[in-house]
Amino acid sequence: MLPILNKEFILNQQDSDVHENYFTLPEKILQFGTGVLLRGLVDYLVDKANRQGRYEGRIVVVKSTPGDTREFAAQDNLFTTHIKGIHQGKLVDSSGVNPVISRVLQSNAEWPAVLAAARQPTVQTIISNTTEVGIQYVPEQIGATAPASFPGKLLAVLWERYQHLGGATGTGFVIVPTELVTNNGRLLRETILQLAAFNKMAAAFITWIQEDNHFCNSLVDRIVPGRPRNLPEIAQKVGYTDQLWIEVEPFLLWAIEGDAYIRSVLSFCEADDRMLITPDITPFREQKLRILNGGHTISVPLAYLLGCNTVYECMQDAYMGRFFREVILQEILPTITAACPTAAAFAQDVLDRFANPFIAHQLISITFQESTKMNARNARTFVRYYEQTGTLPAHMCLGFAAMLLFLRPVREENGKYYGRREAGEYLITDDNASQFAAYWQQYTTLPALVQQVCSDERLWEARLADIPGFTAQVATYLEAFMENGVKAVTEQWYQTK
Incomplete structure (x- = not known):
């Protein structure tokens, strides 16, 4: 029986490029979505930057859809990224284990842990991919339990951060939605402010949202077919089982509207020139x-x-x-x-x-x-x-x-x-x-x-x-x-x- 990909297995491999220190890096990103696009693009770039010593941070992932997180827990949140395709007319076929995810939290079952993650001063970035319909205004009250909509969850996270850190200047997030919607950052900001008004939240909090949080329009482009059909055959070839294995094409593009401050917070952009931070995308x-x-x-x-x-x-x-x-x-x-x-x-x-x-x-x-x-x-x-x-x-x-x-x-x-x-x-x-x-x-x-x-x-x-x-x-x-x-x-x- 083949071993399961997990922390113990990968650290015991003599030829592994995953080292113990990767598991001690601080959490810097709160990611809404466990889908293959985020893992094949965002998580890939963060891991690449960590390996180059350009970022040194890990990702807390929030699973908003129904279902548990046992697949991730069983593998200590490790997964393999397999790059397959054509680049400049040549075949590309390479794979590696990505250790960048620190935890995967189920939003409904572990909502207090999600809020606790948002209180960490090291967490400065929020990234999402909740499908195109995820950024929609849903009038709902923000309370002690997890809101139903993604904007509701994000507003609750912002409120938690504001209360915990006192709304001080410099305590807001850089928020980058990757949903395939034109001007997704601006749309998310408008939706959050509309929901905050519906909840009659404090004027000072709304001002903090507007002035201390940065909602960035972004464009993502990478085909991520996800888990291959011949996974058992692949497992025999590589010598371990990985239920989170994903396949991606060589090409990628992530363009984000932002300035020097955005670049400093998203410093993992320096690891790959196909991640672009520019005033206009x-x-x-x-x-x-x-x-x-x-x-x-x-x-x-x-x-x-x-x-x-x-x-x-x-x-x-x-x-x-x-x-x-x-x-x-x-x-x-x-x-x-x-x-x-x-x-x-x-x-x-x-x-x-x-x-x-x-x-x-x-x-x-x-x-x-x-x-x-x-x-x-x-x-x-x-x-x-x-x-x-x-x-x-x-x-x-x-x-x-x-x-x-x-x-x-x-x-x-x-x-x-x-x-x-x-x-x-x-x-x-x-x-x-x-x-x-x-x-x-x-x-x-x-x-x-x-x-x-x-x-x-x-x-x-x-x-x-x-x-x-x-x-x-x-x-x-x-x-x-x-x-x-x-x-x-x-x-x-x-x-x-």
């Missing part, structure tokens, strides 16, 4: 939205209709691999390079990430809310490209036509719409599905259909129909798809391109 949000997300959205309907099922399959396909590279590098990237100085390097990283053989990113899942994503991620790119070049982005026009075909329903059942590709039917998971179904049902000619769709101001933040030649080009591609099939058109398109 807008360029990083823009490059992620346009290149990574926009590259997915413009390419996936075409790839799915061609028969691909994962992003990795696309990168191995003769046509889609080329499509992904060209649409990103030749059409999307030039529209944001001036505003985003790091966009070119980011685009190359994105292509490496798409080619990661260890991540099976399903195309059908990426098509969730396809039309809404097309609007948010690509509508302005179409406009910018034409304004800059006076021509149309050919790949993007082809991808847009494929999106229209993907959203064409072949049947409706109980309010759900289904499309069809050669391999069979698929569910169209798009809130605008009925709208597109109506257009497909009512159209007289394909050019008329495209014109109507592109003129619908409910769908697009930029009037796509006003781009000279756009609807005609999209209609030409759409007609070709319907007459000759997606595969034949794509093959011919690349042969004549």
Whole structure:
């Protein structure tokens, strides 16, 4: 029977790089969330900084979701991080044990311990990842037990800190939410102040929240698939069992809005130049939205209709691999390079990430809310490209036509719409599905259909129909798809391109 990863086991390994002194470092961070993203990004960076002697601190983790913390306790909160993927065209495959978590506290069962952790002067940072819906205002009274919402818990923690340390200057926290919400720090601050007002809390306390606590907008980017399916096989290979083992891609980005003070508190940022503290994270949000997300959205309907099922399959396909590279590098990237100085390097990283053989990113899942994503991620790119070049982005026009075909329903059942590709039917998971179904049902000619769709101001933040030649080009591609099939058109398109 294989041993379990824990403190005794790892310290007895002759080749271990986890040393006894790591377990005596002071607690400096209160982390809301036990999820794989936090462990694969935040906890990874803190551990990396500790090993370089740049931070020397550990993390108290608060588990807010139901369930106990026995998995963590059984392993003395140790877990393995396995980095697998492609970086600069080369395969990366390495792993290491992370000892950065000191305790994992269940918020409901151990709320007094959570409050006690917040009283420690060494704890200066709060980090969270409670999903996008976590930062929402819930009117609730702050009392002796754990509040239900994350903002409620955070407000209770701030109140405990304020009371214990007397509200003195310099006793507040640097608070960094990592939820995937635009301006997440500002939104969390506004929610906390709204909840404090609902609870009629002291004016001096509210002033302390506003003036002595720093709520930072942040952007995180790292794919963390989590625990692998073949964990028993891995355990045999490494010689121990680890139920908390996580896999991560080589790429990471954590951009935080902040100044020199924020940098001094989050000094673990010095361990990795991919953790950035900057006055404005807008360029990083823009490059992620346009290149990574926009590259997915413009390419996936075409790839799915061609028969691909994962992003990795696309990168191995003769046509889609080329499509992904060209649409990103030749059409999307030039529209944001001036505003985003790091966009070119980011685009190359994105292509490496798409080619990661260890991540099976399903195309059908990426098509969730396809039309809404097309609007948010690509509508302005179409406009910018034409304004800059006076021509149309050919790949993007082809991808847009494929999106229209993907959203064409072949049947409706109980309010759900289904499309069809050669391999069979698929569910169209798009809130605008009925709208597109109506257009497909009512159209007289394909050019008329495209014109109507592109003129619908409910769908697009930029009037796509006003781009000279756009609807005609999209209609030409759409007609070709319907007459000759997606595969034949794509093959011919690349042969004549």
